[in-house]
Amino acid sequence: MEVSATMIKDLRERTGAGMSDCKKALVEVAGDMDKAIDYLRAKGLAKAAKKSGREATEGAVVSYIHAGGKIGVLVEVNCETDFVARNDDFVGFTKDVAMQIAAMGPLYVRKEEVPADAVEHEKSVLIAKSKEDPKNANKPEAVLAKIIEGQVSKWLKDICLLDQPFVKNPDKTIDQLQQELIAKIGENIKIRRFVRFELGEGLEKKKDDFAAEVAKQAGLA
Numbered sequence: 587m588e589v590s591a592t593m594i595k596d597l598r599e600r601t602g603a604g605m606s607d608c609k610k611a612l613v614e615v616a617g618d619m620d621k622a623i624d625y626l627r628a629k630g631l632a633k634a635a636k637k638s639g640r641e642a643t644e645g646a647v648v649s650y651i652h653a654g655g656k657i658g659v660l661v662e663v664n665c666e667t668d669f670v671a672r673n674d675d676f677v678g679f680t681k682d683v684a685m686q687i688a689a690m691g692p693l694y695v696r697k698e699e700v701p702a703d704a705v706e707h708e709k710s711v712l713i714a715k716s717k718e719d720p721k722n723a724n725k726p727e728a729v730l731a732k733i734i735e736g737q738v739s740k741w742l743k744d745i746c747l748l749d750q751p752f753v754k755n756p757d758k759t760i761d762q763l764q765q766e767l768i769a770k771i772g773e774n775i776k777i778r779r780f781v782r783f784e785l786g787e788g789l790e791k792k793k794d795d796f797a798a799e800v801a802k803q804a805g806l807a
Contacts, residue, residue, distance in 0.1 A: 587616050587617040588617075589609060589612040589613055589617055593612055593617060593619070594608045594609050594612065596619070597611065597612060597619060597622050597623070597626075600619075600623060601623055601626050601627075601631070602765065602768075603626045603631040603765060604631070604759065604761045604762045604765050605749075605761070606759065606762065607626060607629070607631050607762065607765075608622070608626070611623075611625040611626050611629075630769050631765060631766075631769065642664035642665050642666050642773070642774045642775060642776050643664060643666075644664065644665050644666060644667055644668050644670070644671050645662065645663050645664035645665045645671050645680075645775075645778075646662075646663060646671050646676075646677070646680055647660060647661070647662045648660070648661055648663065648680040648681060648683075648684050649684065650681070650684035650685055650687070650688050652688050655785065656784065656785045657688045657782065657783065657784050657785070658688075658782070658783045659684045659685075659687045659688045659780060659781070659782050659783075660684075660780065660781050661680065661683055661684045661687060661777065661779070661780035661781075662777075662778045662779050662780070663676075663679070663680045663683060663775065663776070663777050663778065664774075664775065664776045664777075664778050665771075665773050665774070665775050665776075666773040666774055667773065670771055670773050670775075673771060675767060675770060675771060676767070676771065676775070679763065679764070679767050679775075682752070682754065682763070683747075683760065683777060683780075684780075685753065685754075686747065686750065686752065686753050686760060687747065687780050687782050688782065689753045690747075690750050690753060691782060691784075692744075692745055692746060692747040692750060692780075693745040693746075694745060694746050694747065695746065695747050695748060695777050695778070695779065695780065696746055696747070696748050696749075697742050697746050697748075697749065699746075700742060700745070700746065705738065705742075708738060708741055709734060709738055712734050712737050712738065712741075713734055716730055716733065716734060747760055747777065747780070748760050748761035748764070748777070749761065760777075764776075764777065
């Protein structure tokens with residue numbers, strides 16, 4: 587049975603688990619929604635759903651300054667209690683998130699924050715680009731529409747923090763890390779907002795591979 591995006595979204599809303607985890611669960615149980623929920627609960631990934639509606643008004647504002655003062659990040663991560671805000675796992679998570687923002691330069695926390703006109707603008711650019719590509723000359727409109735849809739989806743993942751692969755472990759997204767921490771700590775945790783400053787931003791200058799630099803600093807390269 588083919589697993590649709592609608593099924594994945596429905597399972598995510600019912601469990602609070604990450605998109606990739608929901609897709610994997612549905613594939614494993616051939617699209618059976620109830621079995622998929624049981625699958626996620628057994629893996630400990632659906633526990634977060636019970637916490638997702640609870641108020642998270644405590645937490646911390648964390649800063650990260652890239653070596654040499656080239657990039658500065660402030661990020662607010664919320665939890666439910668001041669006790670958890672001092673928890674080592676929570677503190678480590680906030681630091682990793684700040685480093686992620688410095689390295690990968692997301693524009694938004696989640697897809698829902700991306701303005702509709704920004705999505706339409708990106709789509710129009712991609713459509714115009716596809717028409718200029720000789721390889722697309724004989725492709726049916728339906729095929730081109732699918733290609734554009736995939737490109738827009740990839741663009742959204744690139745600019746939204748929660749959907750980005752974690753710079754220290756690309757096999758996981760930031761959303762997955764957050765869901766795992768919620769399940770472990772037992773409180774709702776939410777990345778609320780961030781601001782990122784880059785030295786000379788908007789000016790003509792050499793672009794450095796900051797993701798590689800961050801990985802190197804973390805001892806991963």
